[in-house]
Amino acid sequence: MTTEGRPAYSVWRAWCALLVTLLAGVAAIGGAHAAIVATNARLGEHAEHTRFVLELTDAVDYRLFFLSEPNRIVLELPEIEWRLPPKAGIKGSGLVTGYRYGTFRKGKSRIVLDLATPAMVAVDFVMPPESGKPARLVLDIVPADEADFLAAAGWPDDESGAPPEPPVDAAAEAEPIDSQDGQFIIAIDAGHGGVDPGASGPSGTLEKDVVLQTAEALKAELETRGHFQVVLVRDDDTFITLKDRVRAGRAAKADLFISLHADSVSDATVHGASVYTLSETASDSVAAELERSENAADVISGVDLSGNDEVSTILIDLAQRETKNRSSIFAQMLLPELDRQTGLISKPHRFAGFRVLKAPDVPSVLIELGFLSNATDEARLTSPKWRASTAAAIARAIDGYYDRMASVAETRH
Ligand SMILES: [Zn+2]
Incomplete structure (x- = not known):
């Protein structure tokens, strides 16, 4: 029995492996189709804040961090397909002097907003797409004093933890x-x-x-x-x-x-x-x-x-x-x-x-x-x-x- 059982088991294992591979392939294809597209971005100056809005085909996870020298806000997103108007980000408004965007590395995109003065994000949220309107990621940026900004500025743990390169001989x-x-x-x-x-x-x-x-x-x-x-x-x-x-x-x-x-x-x-x-x-x-x-x-x-x-x-x-x-x-x-x-x-x-x-x-x-x-x-x-x-x-x-x-x-x- 055991001598017959083993081949049957290994055939079964091979089928399982094949099935897993096929499912993974389908998931990957599904993932590729589901790529989120950034379609528009705008800056608006308001009495109390500068609002940055990114329009997307779907809601996304994101995180924010701040960097000094020069002062920037970094908005990190999953890999996004960028279809913003050609001159997006060249001109600033309010507290933001301009911004750049793109793929940072596989699976990660970033928008880097340059700041005219130290500033903080008072409100940030994502609104899912609704009745024909795109999803919107909104940041309300307010002035901050320099000490507060510097205290908040810095690399997220997973970015700053990278050891320095060993010296090359x-x-x-x-x-x-x-x-x-x-x-x-x-x-x-x-x-x-x-x-x-x-x-x-x-x-x-x-x-x-x-x-x-x-x-x-x-x-x-x-x-x-x-x-x-x-x-x-x-x-x-x-x-x-x-x-x-x-x-x-x-x-x-x-x-x-x-x-x-x-x-x-x-x-x-x-x-x-x-x-x-x-x-x-x-x-x-x-x-x-x-x-x-x-x-x-x-x-x-x-x-x-x-x-x-x-x-x-x-x-x-x-x-x-x-x-x-x-x-x-x-x-x-x-x-x-x-x-x-x-x-x-x-x-x-x-x-x-x-x-x-x-x-x-x-x-x-x-x-x-x-x-x-x-x-x-x-x-x-x-x-x-x-x-x-x-x-x-x-x-x-x-x-x-x-x-x-x-x-x-x-x-x-
Ligand atoms: Zn160059």
């Missing part, structure tokens, strides 16, 4: 720069994403979108060569910390890391491209200003950087001189190509302390493709044709760099 982890299997690996990092839109243009163009599209064009162009392996640090509209971008380049054992950005400044006549390589001190005030705004990405999105800097100062000191030399060699090859394609700003090779360039063993450059604040540059950045020819120009510089590195490798043998 650059010497131990450093891989030979030339790939041994002959594949030359290029990591393309489209700046910003998700909750962090980056710069924006007068007609509503977002940096995070145009740099992702350019990254995709560059990947397609490089893959026509056959000897490049291309890794996109992000391939969708997701927020990634600067630390994780550096980590992605290193994990891919990239031979070259290219971060793509587009700038915005108050002077609408400024246009053209520029290339940045790493320096501990910014080369001028423009570079310093830009460094602050690019490095602000993690602060903007509500990531705690305090005591958790992605690469310690010691690591930067250990950075191989060779990596910096190679970054500069590639930057010098990029400039004439970008000049022919789109024109350059004055002093187009600049130096700044961008966090994203700080891998000690991956030659890295940051390209500012142009200025979204300039009408011509904005039109170019939104043109698929321009992006394809810019990708071709960058790829030609990569070809030159690849040949140069191959000849360096040969003379060493």
